[in-house]
Structure formats: C-alpha cells, structure tokens
Amino acid sequence: MNIIIFGPPGAGKGTQSDKIANKYxxxxxxxxxxxxxxxxxxxxxxxxxxxxxxxxxxVSDNVINDLIExxxxxxxxxxxxxxxxxxxxxxxxxxxxxxxxxxxxxIDLVINLKVSLDLITKRxxxxxxxSKCGNIFNEFFNPPTQxxxxxxxxxxxxxxxxxxxxxxxxxxxxxxxxxxxxxxxxKLGLLKNIGGENKxxxxxxxxxxxxxxxxx
Ligand code: ADP
Numbered sequence: 137m138n139i140i141i142f143g144p145p146g147a148g149k150g151t152q153s154d155k156i157a158n159k160y161x162x163x164x165x166x167x168x169x170x171x172x173x174x175x176x177x178x179x180x181x182x183x184x185x186x187x188x189x190x191x192x193x194x195v196s197d198n199v200i201n202d203l204i205e206x207x208x209x210x211x212x213x214x215x216x217x218x219x220x221x222x223x224x225x226x227x228x229x230x231x232x233x234x235x236x237x238x239x240x241x242x243i244d245l246v247i248n249l250k251v252s253l254d255l256i257t258k259r260x261x262x263x264x265x266x267s268k269c270g271n272i273f274n275e276f277f278n279p280p281t282q283x284x285x286x287x288x289x290x291x292x293x294x295x296x297x298x299x300x301x302x303x304x305x306x307x308x309x310x311x312x313x314x315x316x317x318x319x320x321x322x323k324l325g326l327l328k329n330i331g332g333e334n335k336x337x338x339x340x341x342x343x344x345x346x347x348x349x350x351x352x
Contacts, residue, residue: 137162137350138241139218140326142317143249145306146256146263147332148339151272152249153220155340160347163213166220169270170203171195172295190297192305194224194313201231208235215241225313229320244350246321247343249332253307260303264292278336 139156141149150166157164171189174182185195204222207213223229236242251259262275268290273280280292297306321327328346330339 137244137347138215138236139347140223140243140246140321141218141220141249142246142314142321143332144251144253144256144310144314145303146260147249147251148259148336149220149249151278151336152247152339152343153218154270154272155336156343156347157218159344162216162218163207164218164220165204165207165213165222167195167200167203167222167224168220190302192297192302193309197225197227197231200224200228201235204228204232205235208232208239208241214239223317226316226320229317243321243324243326245328245346246326247346248318248327248329249339250329251332255333256307257300257303260298261300263295263298265295266290267293 137160139162141153141156143149150168153164153166156162168189171182171185175186175189176182181199185199188195200222207217219232223232232243258276259274262277264273264275264280265271266273271290272278273292318327330342330346332339
C-alpha cells in the first residue's frame with residue numbers, strides 16, 4: 137500500500153502521516169524533511185536550496201525527482217510508503233507515476249486534508265518541532281507537555297519558513313501549483329477528502345477508515 141497525504145501547508149499532513157506510518161508500519165517520506173536535512177547538514181544541495189525553501193516557492197522538479205527516485209527504487213520501502221507533501225505539481229505527479237510503474241508499484245489512496253487559510257496561518261505560526269525526534273506540536277492546539285518523554289532531551293524549534301510572510305507565499309504556491317493535483321487524482325478515482333479542522337484523533341480515525349476499506 138502506497139498513500140499520498142495532500143493538503144495546503146499547515147493542514148496537518150506531517151502530524152497525520154506520522155500516526156499512519158506508525159499504525160500501519162509504513163515509511164513516511166516527506167520531501168520537506170528530506171530538503172531540510174540537506175540544509176541542516178550543509179550539503180552542496182542544501183546550500184543551493186536554502187534560500188528557495190525559506191522564500192516559500194518550490195524547489196526544482198529535478199532535485200525532487202532525484203530524491204524520490206532513491207526512495208521508490210529501494211526495495212526496503214516497496215509498497216510501504218506514505219508520501220507527505222509530495223507530489224507538489226503535475227510534473228512531479230507524472231514522474232511519480234512513471235517511477236512507481238517502473239518499480240511495479242502504484243498509489244492506492246490520496247487523502248486530501250481541507251483546512252481554511254485562517255486556521256492554516258495559526259497552525260503554522262504555532263508549530264514547534266522536536267529537534268531530536270521530529271515530533272510536531274502546536275503551541276495553541278497541541279502544546280507539548282512534560283509527559284512527552286520522547287522530547288525530553290530535544291529542543292523544540294520553529295521552522296525557518298514558519299513565519300507570516302513565507303506562509304502567504306507558500307499558500308500561493310499551493311493554490312497555483314499544487315491544488316490542480318486534486319483534479320488529477322480525483323480523475324484517477326484515488327481521492328478522499330477529509331475535513332482537516334477537526335481534532336487530530338478524529339481526523340486520524342477517518343483516515344484509518346479509508347485505509348481499512350482499501351485493505352479489505
Ligand atoms: P508545508 O507543506 O507545510 O509548507 P513542507 O515541509 O512540505 O511544508 O515543505 C517546505 C518547503 O520545502 C516548501 O515550501 C518548498 O520550498 C519545499 N518543498 C517541499 N516539498 C517539495 C516538493 N515536492 N517540490 C518542491 N519543493 C518542495
């Protein structure tokens with residue numbers, strides 16, 4: 137089973153895909169995380185893309201396609217992937233299709249999380265990420281507590297692109313480049329819409345319902 141989790145920035149894709157990955161023993165592949173890793177490790181690629189990511193526009197398709205090919209061609213991940221924040225435009229979706237086909241796989245389900253712009257902004261501005269384990273919190277909606285031992289030693293940090301100006305640009309990029317994918321996956325009969333404004337657990341339960349349906 138390969139799944140795509142889709143939605144505007146701040147829709148809760150990362151939070152939900154972590155949960156699904158745990159529950160169904162899938163590998164979460166977030167192109168955003170892969171890119172941030174390159175930036176953090178100051179690789180040649182990281183140095184090239186830092187400015188792009190911080191300005192809220194898309195990194196070039198070639199870069200993304202290379203990163204994804206490494207994943208899809210790796211047998212370890214075969215048919216156990218949840219793509220978070222990828223594909224981001226029609227070109228990437230077509231490339232993913234071709235790659236999956238080449239490696240005898242396909243997409244089984246596309247989950248679309250629907251959230252209003254107002255809420256998105258609040259979620260992004262309040263987002264805190266554990267620098268050690270990557271766990272995602274929100275200072276307004278899902279504040280960290282002492283009980284969360286996984287973050288005992290990890291500092292909670294804000295992403296450098298989680299600020300009001302960049303959020304606007306990221307949303308614009310989503311509207312122009314990414315949203316058209318909804319029609320693309322809807323035509324393929326793979327798209328399921330979920331209201332992303334409900335509680336984390338409620339959304340998780342709905343996603344699980346769709347996954348259980350395709351698992352039969
Ligand atoms: P969000 O979806 O919440 O904005 P991500 O972590 O998915 O956050 O992405 C952060 C940034 O990384 C994007 O604004 C973009 O610059 C870059 N990025 C992530 N995924 C892709 C992709 N598939 N194609 C191009 N750029 C990407």
